[in-house]
Amino acid sequence: MLKRVLRKSQSVSRTMAPLSHEKVSAKRPCSVISPMAGPSKKAKSDIALTPKRKRTFIETWKTQFLWVRCVDDIMFCEVCREYPSIADHSSKLYEGVTGSKRIETLQSHESSKYHLLCIQRKEVTEKGTGPMFVALKKQAENMKPQLKTMFNTAFYVAKQKLPFRSFEGLIETSREEWH
Numbered sequence: 001m002l003k004r005v006l007r008k009s010q011s012v013s014r015t016m017a018p019l020s021h022e023k024v025s026a027k028r029p030c031s032v033i034s035p036m037a038g039p040s041k042k043a044k045s046d047i048a049l050t051p052k053r054k055r056t057f058i059e060t061w062k063t064q065f066l067w068v069r070c071v072d073d074i075m076f077c078e079v080c081r082e083y084p085s086i087a088d089h090s091s092k093l094y095e096g097v098t099g100s101k102r103i104e105t106l107q108s109h110e111s112s113k114y115h116l117l118c119i120q121r122k123e124v125t126e127k128g129t130g131p132m133f134v135a136l137k138k139q140a141e142n143m144k145p146q147l148k149t150m151f152n153t154a155f156y157v158a159k160q161k162l163p164f165r166s167f168e169g170l171i172e173t174s175r176e177e178w179h
Contacts, residue, residue: 055099055100055101056073057070057073057075057101058101061103061106064106065106065110067079067080067115067119068093068106070101074097075093075098076093076094076097077093077115079115079119080093080094080114080115080118082122083118083121086114086121087114087115087118088113088114088115091112091114091115092105092109093105093109149174150174153167153171157170
């Protein structure tokens, strides 16, 4: 009986690991399955046979991400392309995504530093709310009467066929009225 137990324990140990005096053979079956082993050959072939899902642009993304565009199957950020001096040129959405289009790409781009700067620049440009725009608008309003006088004077000089040298003198007299 002791011999039977010994033989069984040896047979179990042989299936798990070779004995020190045995040669290791690649063809030798192993009864222990490693948790680190990948899928079997059959499972791999099943995966290869299933077609991959083609990730295309979904039109509803345009309502969620107002800056995204897809032209000729190229998805890109319209705002970042509008302000290339600020945009991150290495960004996938600046260059344009041609492969699989994923919402995760849009979400990460939306929170990127350079994209946010481009959005901010667009808002300031469209609304005209920045300090520079306010100053330029005020300056343009102040210059309107002066420009009107200068154009009227130039028109008068041209209409009367006067030498253009007289324009400067006429403008100098008008400047006294502006101040």
